[in-house]
Amino acid sequence: MKLLKTLVASAVVLAVMPAFAYEAGDIIVKAGVVNINPVDGNADTSALVAGSELNLSSDTQLGLTAVYMISEQFGVELLAATPFTHTAEGDGGAIDGVDVLTTKHLPPTVSAQYYPMGADSAIQPYVGLGLNYTFFWDEEDDAGLGSNGLKPSFGLAYSAGIDYMINDQWLVNASVWKVDIDTEVKGGAADGLEVEIDPLAFMLACGFKF
Numbered sequence: 009m010k011l012l013k014t015l016v017a018s019a020v021v022l023a024v025m026p027a028f029a030y031e032a033g034d035i036i037v038k039a040g041v042v043n044i045n046p047v048d049g050n051a052d053t054s055a056l057v058a059g060s061e062l063n064l065s066s067d068t069q070l071g072l073t074a075v076y077m078i079s080e081q082f083g084v085e086l087l088a089a090t091p092f093t094h095t096a097e098g099d100g101g102a103i104d105g106v107d108v109l110t111t112k113h114l115p116p117t118v119s120a121q122y123y124p125m126g127a128d129s130a131i132q133p134y135v136g137l138g139l140n141y142t143f144f145w146d147e148e149d150d151a152g153l154g155s156n157g158l159k160p161s162f163g164l165a166y167s168a169g170i171d172y173m174i175n176d177q178w179l180v181n182a183s184v185w186k187v188d189i190d191t192e193v194k195g196g197a198a199d200g201l202e203v204e205i206d207p208l209a210f211m212l213a214c215g216f217k218f
């Protein structure tokens with residue numbers, strides 16, 4: 009009887025003890041929406057059109073992140089998404105308000121992450137440092153500059169986020185990346201034109217821990 013009582017008590021303790029903390033070997037997959045917001049003034053086109061620059065539009069797509077936990081406090085994250093489309097609009101001069109270029113791109117990013125809350129905690133904030141590779145395709149030369157598109161970009165990505173564990177397996181997540189994306193126009197009248205995108209990316213997601 010005493011043994012039974014002890015067993016029941018242990019089972020109750022196990023049932024109420026939170027098991028939120030991440031462990032080595034955990035895989036956390038999150039899916040949600042990602043908004044990519046380029047900085048203002050992405051290209052100085054004043055050498056081509058007096059007093060003008062280009063501004064890139066923002067875009068929202070479906071995003072997917074997968075995190076592999078190396079230990080309780082360190083993880084590796086891959087960010088993937090459906091293709092983003094940005095239009096470069098002229099600002100100032102003769103191209104004010106004119107769509108100059110439209111492009112699709114994908115910015116896959118791999119980051120090393122640190123989770124300071126090592127102990128069992130339903131809230132798991134983290135910071136990350138990673139590498140981004142962005143490639144562009146399906147460029148539309150809306151203004152007839154004769155360009156052949158944009159060069160791919162390699163750059164650093166700084167990230168931060170927070171997971172809130174609803175239970176041991178489901179979570180909600182908010183995260184942000186600051187990505188260094190710099191590219192150049194290839195060919196045509198704007199050949200070599202530097203385009204600095206350097207966006208902030210925001211993601212809201214639901215996740216599942218395997």
Ligand code: NI
Pocket residue numbers: 188189190204205206
């Ligand atoms: Ni940059």
